Amino acid sequence: MIRIEHREEAIIPPAPTPRRPMSQRRRQAIFSENCTAHNIAPCCLCGDPVHRHEDQWIIEHKRALGLLGPDINTNCAPAHAACGLKKTAEQDLPRIAKAKRQAAAGRKAEKTSARPCFNSRLRLAARRYIRNEPP
Template sequence: MTDVGTTPRKSMGRMRRLRIFEAHGGVCCLCRNKIDGVREKWTVEHLRALGLGGEDSDDNCAPAHEACRRQKDKVDVAAISKAKRVKAKHLGIAKAKSSLSHPKLKRCLDGSVVHRETGEVVGYGKD
């Protein structure tokens, strides 16, 4: 099982960005189109996300268009969340339980506890 979310992030200075951009020939790692560094917004993207066990090294980084990166981030965030849930389950960490243990009750914003089907107020808070 991969270690999730424990890779420390290094600073991304101008020289490191330049080194990564030149190493990849200025080509977006996601859409494979050439990046015009003056006209287009671009960023350095981790090929394997840090939250999925990727390293913060130049070998794991590549330039990407800002729009392409946003699309990849949506997929990565979902995968990272699932990896964390799976890891917590394998470690035996229980899910948080609701303070309302009865499925037919709900707590309103004013603190009152209401029966879901009848709408009858059952109580107020934990007092």
């Protein structure tokens, strides 16, 4: 016998890309992919050169994981550690917070839909639908 289940689909906002640990090998590989000279790659945030052995640098996710950026090498590039902290604080965190607010507002709007009910008519003066009186 075939049983048909009716399941109510919950609206779940897309989860941020999970953060995987960055291995030393992958970190160096991404730096090498971005090299423009021997052990020098441009900072993906300020454009100034990052020196592999002299500067403090991180692998930056160009589109933040929290904004659904993929954890793939083409979304990654070396950046000065200071530039990365600045981007996280000034750009990514406010954007992530805004995306969360927008998702929450969308869910609320769906719940409290202003659709007219079946037995109602539009009263322009009141700017709303008024339930019809029974005859």
